[in-house]
Amino acid sequence: MSEEEQEMITKVEAPVYLKYNFTAGSAPTRFLAQIKNGVLAGQRCPKCLAVYIPTRGSCGRCGVPTVEEVELSDKATVQSFTIVSIPIPNNPIEPPFIIANVVPDGANVSFIHLMSECVNEDVHIGQRVQAVWKPEDEWGYSMDNIRYFKPLDEPDVPIELIGKLTVTGEEG
């Protein structure tokens, strides 16, 4: 046997690539159609009245469809955040940057987005922020229509009230 022949195969590279045509779902489609118009649309549970954004179509707490649509503010409150020191692959944003859970006024749950135009070390839970949108002609069916959230010069929201403000930013 030649040297080459004696070299045993111990590993294989197995490429598994599958193609799909993903559909967003009815409720996510309604949300995405609204964000294309520059509107953050929540959906309200008919049973517990919680307002979700973005919704997948059901209230996980009650197990019922969230049919009623609620227009939310693009002002929000920081529920939690982290300072990221590593780059995101394929994203031009330079570390360190802030990823935050923000609850828009009128909603009861947070979503994840970027924060900018802020001093990273000063970002804190309860901080008031507002969406900075891309120019209207760049809007698509995407959360990317919002570039990031920036701090607002408003008083902090006490922790127990985060996620409980009305769409006008008042105590719900």
Place this chain on the structure above:
Amino acid sequence: MKEIAILGYQQSDSRSDAGAVNEVEMIMPVLERTFAQVGINNAQDVDFVCSGSCDYLQGAAFAFVAGVDALGAVPPIKESHVEMDAAWALHESMLKIRMGHADSALIYGFGKSSPGELPIVLSQQLDPYYLAPLWVDTISLAAMQARMMLDQGLITERDMAEVVSRSRRNAMNNPHAQLSGDVSVDDVLAQDTYVSPLRKGDCCPVSDGASAVVIATVEKAKEWGVPYALISGISHAIETHNMGMRDITDSVSTRIAAERAGMNAGKVDVAQLYAPFSHQEIILTRALGLGDETSINPSGGVLAGNLMMASGLSNIGEVFNRIVSGEAERGIAHATSGPCLQHNLVTVLETAEKA
């Protein structure tokens, strides 16, 4: 041992493409109807929930977790999942009840197969060294099985077409069927071959949909006061993954599962057999020794609509429907998994009247 009953079954329409609807939106209406059927509010009213699904079908990671959003799972519930047909989720639920850990259970299965290329997706469940790299699809594997039977004189193409014709006609009485109609044997034989020797008609369609079942102890069923059927036996058996070492013209594992489940202890009025390809219904019928006294696939079976991860559960529900309606006293439901009937589960259901 506690006697277990099935008291509710609902299925969505079987559709070639559920369109915009996502998994939780597909499941919710089915669960809503199931809860209404047994008179409960949501999953909080049962002791255990188990689902069957496979994220690879729609290519969405954790789709099975999104499905939980259909349950009303706050406060937290006891919940489990199998990456198999939900008939196996029912098996797990029965064990849970028999162990005394639950008196009732909700089982649901769902599949949205339309976003992917199902026969190719399923190729990746095969041997990862010898078969998956070749991308051999499930239809081709079944076609090789059919040709082996044709070559050996075990079946004719007309036998296969008869299965298809009966499925289409039976499915005319199934409001959820995807394919139905007054199709004759000659109509089927007039079709050109697809993956030869199979015609399109010999192959189940690709379908989107969901189904759900509620089971409980007989005491619980009486307390709820809804009609029920008894699940007198359930068992499953699997054969080697090496198709070359199996007799693929027979289904030994189905026969073993049926024996263990107690099928032979009485007559079988109705049999819902999970045969994604027409010749496989013949294999299963023969393996189980079913004769003229048994109505085979009165729903049309999966040739009329194949809800991956749910149709095995639906088979149990279809037999339940016929027992509760008085159409049948005793029946079996079969579920399968893997290529060419590799893994098979048999459930025996009986009327509660005689008990």
Place this chain on the structure above:
Amino acid sequence: MSQPEILNQAFELGYTYTRSTGPVVGRFLTGLKNRKLVGIKASDGRVIVPPMEYDPDTAEELSEFVDVGEQGEIVTFAWVKEPREAHPMNEPFAWAMIKLDGADVPMIHCVAAKSEGHVTSGARVRAVWADETIGFMTDIRCFELV
């Protein structure tokens, strides 16, 4: 509320897995790299190709390798008129269970042929090797009719 439009997004879900072969599969794939086919003896003496690590009937660990021929006989086949994108061939072809000379258990691979009429169960076929063999199942590009 009007019926929403359907938003679609085509995407590819994929990963290249590095799989450990173990000694039995590794031996077979090493054989492929060297353009040779090897099987293994089951508990009852049947020769299984490609080799399995354990006997499906007895669960006995298997270890007796046997060289088999690169020619064999079609046991059964399926004719693919319209190959799928993922399939290993672009032209109409057959999937077949092929019992190689010296083997008792057929293996699954593809067979190149001009038309369905040229292929029959019982037909003799021969392995066609890839230009470059790397120790992977596709080192056999396909089988061809003899």
